[in-house]
Amino acid sequence: MAVNAVRNAGEMSDAPPPGIKPLPGRVTSPRLTLRRWHHDEAATLSAGVAASLEHLRPWMPWARFEPLTLTERVRLIEGWTRDWEEGGDVVFGIFLDGEMIGGAGLHRRSGPGTLDIGYWIHVDHVRHGYATELTAALTTTAFGIDGIQVVHVQTDEANEASASVPAKLGFRRSATNKRVPEAPAESGRLIDWTMTPDMWPHALHL
Numbered sequence: 081m082a083v084n085a086v087r088n089a090g091e092m093s094d095a096p097p098p099g100i101k102p103l104p105g106r107v108t109s110p111r112l113t114l115r116r117w118h119h120d121e122a123a124t125l126s127a128g129v130a131a132s133l134e135h136l137r138p139w140m141p142w143a144r145f146e147p148l149t150l151t152e153r154v155r156l157i158e159g160w161t162r163d164w165e166e167g168g169d170v171v172f173g174i175f176l177d178g179e180m181i182g183g184a185g186l187h188r189r190s191g192p193g194t195l196d197i198g199y200w201i202h203v204d205h206v207r208h209g210y211a212t213e214l215t216a217a218l219t220t221t222a223f224g225i226d227g228i229q230v231v232h233v234q235t236d237e238a239n240e241a242s243a244s245v246p247a248k249l250g251f252r253r254s255a256t257n258k259r260v261p262e263a264p265a266e267s268g269r270l271i272d273w274t275m276t277p278d279m280w281p282h283a284l285h286l
């Protein structure tokens with residue numbers, strides 16, 4: 081199969097196998113470019129995560145595995161690329177004038193017809209509206225994909241900064257679910273924020 085051939089060659093391709101429709105690999109907003117990571121950018125990603133680690137640790141479950149070695153980071157990016165090529169999640173770097181200022185993703189974890197948005201912003205770039213801007217751009221992008229009828233953002237009840245993002249954009253607080261906390265500051269109460277095309281003004285322009 082084409083994906084394996086690419087894998088065996090040790091190369092990452094932007095061309096998906098025939099018949100598979102990957103999620104968009106690049107999204108732009110007025111100030112930001114969101115694009116997939118390439119494995120030769122592992123050091124850039126590591127530097128951004130390292131600078132923000134104490135800011136990320138309370139909320140991002142994956143932060144407990146940091147710092148990754150360069151080899152581990154390359155493998156992580158290669159795994160993201162394979163997932164994307166096979167029609168799964170897409171993981172983006174967020175770039176402002178070419179500088180990496182965070183990470184985001186569109187995730188299929190809530191099942192068919194739904195995409196979940198995740199995000200983090202580099203500690204030196206918070207409070208400039210970037211998370212709000214990229215969430216708006218990803219929501220518009222998601223509703224432009226065939227079959228996507230719901231966009232979710234999930235935030236822990238204790239993470240007020242994160243919850244403000246979907247709240248500001250008019251997402252509806254649809255449910256609160258209990259779960260075992262996955263990061264040190266989490267309460268274990270996960271809020272589901274929901275958007276549908278009829279509630280999304282930007283969908284009019286799709």
Ligand SMILES: CC(C)(COP(=O)(O)OP(=O)(O)OC[C@H]1O[C@@H](n2cnc3c(N)ncnc32)[C@H](O)[C@@H]1OP(=O)(O)O)[C@@H](O)C(=O)NCCC(=O)NCCS
Binds near residue numbers: 200201205210211212
């Ligand atoms: C949550 C996070 C992504 C917000 O990013 P950001 O780019 O600073 O967010 P925005 O600038 O778009 O802020 C949107 C609103 O959120 C609220 N907000 C953001 N940071 C806040 C903070 N530290 N305290 C209180 N409210 C905050 C504000 O209401 C803000 O609007 P305002 O600036 O007009 O008042 C960022 O703080 C972060 O990366 N946190 C660590 C990782 C994380 O929690 N990720 C989300 C996991 S679900």
